[in-house]
Amino acid sequence: MKRVAIRTEGEGDVQDLTPAVAEAVRASGVHEGVCVVSAVGSTCAVTTLEYEPGLVEDLGAALERVAPKNARYAHHERWGDYNGHSHIRAALLGPSVVLAIDGGRPVLGTWQQVVFVEFDTRPREREVAIQVVGGPAGPQRSKRNA
Amino acid sequence: MKRVAIRTEGEGDVQDLTPAVAEAVRASGVHEGVCVVSAVGSTCAVTTLEYEPGLVEDLGAALERVAPKNARYAHHERWGDYNGHSHIRAALLGPSVVLAIDGGRPVLGTWQQVVFVEFDTRPREREVAIQVVGGPAGPQRSKRNA
């Protein structure tokens, strides 16, 4: 498994993981398989997005409609850490994306990037787990208990 | 890997992928494993849904609350292609679904179908990637570098 360390600037920071994912797939030697890209933590997420500043802003605006920063959160009342919206946005977007691997490369559209989304209110040191499973070619039928 | 070509009628078109997924799993010969079903592109998504016209309409109504078609989008101002809401809805729903395979069949509930959701504003030729990993039976332990 590959662990990618990233440093974020806090809420609203979106980073392109596509090159790291492509490199992890290449390094694995897997030609036909699947690749999971997973955010480690409960206030961040991974999805796919056309990675351009306009959509990064628009994603934040949409999530503000669902989990507004200044709404009432029971999480705040219990724990006083004022990042209830961060947790909820992360749970809604989901922690991981899984891609098919074909011919040794992750299958993505031309304008489709794998992105890490920071929801926590402060800059963080983050870790992304990239795991590849599969084989050299064809439908993957692994041997039991090999 | 299986690539399924589909033609959509544009925004709001939802298509049932379940038969194609079941066939891809059957053709792979995998009895115990996982199957990823992945939308190729940044303005479409895959999820599971009871596939009936009422819920297809209801899904659109819910996403209109989160990413309204006529809201302001920074993506529009930069690129002028007026599909910012399409990108945001796709990122929120997510590009892929992963199913467990048990006994050679994807595990789904009776009323649970795998669906492709088109968010782009115009009809599109789309591709869905279906990749299967696993083996003939039991917990899958593949051999390293076999």
Next chain:
Amino acid sequence: MKRVAIRTEGEGDVQDLTPAVAEAVRASGVHEGVCVVSAVGSTCAVTTLEYEPGLVEDLGAALERVAPKNARYAHHERWGDYNGHSHIRAALLGPSVVLAIDGGRPVLGTWQQVVFVEFDTRPREREVAIQVVGGPAGPQRSKRNA
């Protein structure tokens, strides 16, 4: 594949699956691989969340903004079962989570739990599918048609 049976109390019930997932991974003997945790049914979901009562309440409040219980649903008009919001919330959150497995353990943050979310309006007997694919160590390259 492991099937975990759970009993829920209906809408808003969130249950921690993390111990069951960790045990399924341990029992599989897989050290490097991926694990899918999948809700069987179209009115329930799986995601990751810091499992504490405040956030469970906050998640419900956020989803009420997107798919309000008392909005109009075309699903109701067709089928009269009054759980249109349950279906839509499930489709938005998504049926499954996929985790990387490293060193025989699922990769999660300290405050990040795998949770089952019940959206149906009545108590249900549910099933969660946990499937593990991978091998003993290193990048997984399974043998074709082994």
